Amino acid sequence: MLDIRYSRWLYAIFLMPILLLPFHSVAGSKWRELSNDNIHDPDGSAIDVLQQPAEALSKLPQDTSGNMVNWVKALEEGAINPRTNLWPETKVKIRNNDLFLENTGEMPVVRFPHRAHTLWLDCKNCHEKYFISKEGANPITMMKILQGNYCGRCHGAVAFPLTECDRCHSVPRNKLEQIKAKSRK
Numbered sequence: 297m298l299d300i301r302y303s304r305w306l307y308a309i310f311l312m313p314i315l316l317l318p319f320h321s322v323a324g325s326k327w328r329e330l331s332n333d334n335i336h337d338p339d340g341s342a343i344d345v346l347q348q349p350a351e352a353l354s355k356l357p358q359d360t361s362g363n364m365v366n367w368v369k370a371l372e373e374g375a376i377n378p379r380t381n382l383w384p385e386t387k388v389k390i391r392n393n394d395l396f397l398e399n400t401g402e403m404p405v406v407r408f409p410h411r412a413h414t415l416w417l418d419c420k421n422c423h424e425k426y427f428i429s430k431e432g433a434n435p436i437t438m439m440k441i442l443q444g445n446y447c448g449r450c451h452g453a454v455a456f457p458l459t460e461c462d463r464c465h466s467v468p469r470n471k472l473e474q475i476k477a478k479s480r481k
């Protein structure tokens with residue numbers, strides 16, 4: 297019998313409209329012209345002064361979804377160099393470990409990289425309000441994520457979209473122990 301909770305096809309159907317939207321909106325160019333993005337006023341006097349997204353973003357490491365930039369790569373490669381803090385008293389804290397979230401049914405295990413997140417974010421952006429800082433203490437499910445909780449607070453909003461299953465579900469179960477051991481080094 298089909299176990300609804302663990303059906304990837306259920307999520308695929310659920311996500312189909314979201315999945316097709318980007319194809320619709322980026323048809324032609326990867327990035328919409330400002331005059332055609334449904335945000336800027338095409339008749340406004342500033343429209344010719346503003347930089348087009350394609351001009352700025354096409355120079356960065358490319359991605360296949362969201363706003364088509366691989367931001368983690370852009371940062372690691374030094375293609376961008378954002379200010380780390382606005383106030384000098386702010387301490388920047390990087391945490392390097394990976395965590396493996398294994399309640400993924402038939403899907404590959406989720407690897408959560410602390411490093412890729414703390415390069416952008418403060419611990420307080422996630423702890424303790426959205427994630428208890430204790431391994432296994434958070435009852436995360438895919439449905440809750442799709443409803444905008446846990447990872448879904450950012451992914452699908454300001455970080456790569458939830459249609460990119462494999463970027464989170466990146467660890468095949470038969471390689472789990474091997475990859476865990478490697479990440480501890």
Ligand code: HEC
Binds near residue numbers: 408410
């Ligand atoms: C993007 C969100 C996010 C940010 C930012 C973040 N964490 Fe976490 N953290 C998590 C998640 C998700 C878990 C896994 C919880 C689970 O297993 O249920 C976790 C687990 C932990 C744990 C327990 C497991 C471990 O690694 O030992 C500690 C301690 C922790 N975080 C500390 C920190 C600190 C310190 C910072 C800042 C330097 C930080 N975290 C930044 C999301 C985040």
Ligand code: HEC
Binds near residue numbers: 399403434436448462
């Ligand atoms: C932003 C990261 C992220 C993305 C993208 C993502 N998932 Fe998940 N998924 C998770 C996390 C975290 C869990 C919970 C793991 C845990 O608690 O051990 C999960 C759990 C699941 C589960 C287990 C059953 C359940 O209902 O929780 C399934 C099945 C699943 N995801 C399917 C998918 C499919 C299919 C996609 C793509 C359409 C997808 N996921 C995209 C992070 C993600």
Ligand code: HEC
Binds near residue numbers: 367413421454455
């Ligand atoms: C507070 C916001 C926030 C939350 C919550 C969050 N992320 Fe992210 N995540 C980001 C940002 C920002 C990036 C970098 C931009 C991008 O890749 O789109 C990122 C990048 C990633 C990457 C890519 C790393 C790389 O090397 O390319 C993975 C994988 C990931 N997140 C998984 C998760 C999982 C799994 C969860 C939930 C357990 C989660 N994230 C929760 C904001 C968040």
